[in-house]
Amino acid sequence: MASMTIHGLDDxxxxxxxxxxxxxxxxxxxxxxxxxxxxxxxSEPVAGNLADAIRTRLLSVGVVELDIPSREPIRELRDFTP
Incomplete structure (x- = not known):
């Protein structure tokens, strides 16, 4: 059997x-x-690329196209000074 020494453990x-x-x-x-x-x-899974893991998990769902809402101009800020 192998032995090991661990240095630097705090008190x-x-x-x-x-x-x-x-x-x-x-x-x-x-x-x-x-x-x-x-x-x-x-047995923990080997760490990998998160994007690849998500893509692999969602392959069974298929391709989903989402409508991107149009953007509106930013409103002007209100003036709350008295």
Whole structure:
């Protein structure tokens, strides 16, 4: 089995890991292993281009043409000075 060392963890994170491990009756190493195992157990989709993901999802709907409303000139601002 491989080993790894993580440098640069802040004291607050270490303290929370210590407290969580104690609450579960584990060592800090066992708790960190459990956290990593749980976090990586779910197969998350690989990040990609958002536009491509939307396009792929909407392919089943087909092409939809939307009417673009005409634009009107900007109104003049009201004068609220007394």
């Amino acid at each position: 607050g994170l270490i303290q929370r890991l210590r407290m969580r491990a104690a609450a579960h009756g584990h060592s800090m190493e066992d708790e960190a292993r459990h956290i990593l195992r749980t976090a990586l157990a779910s």
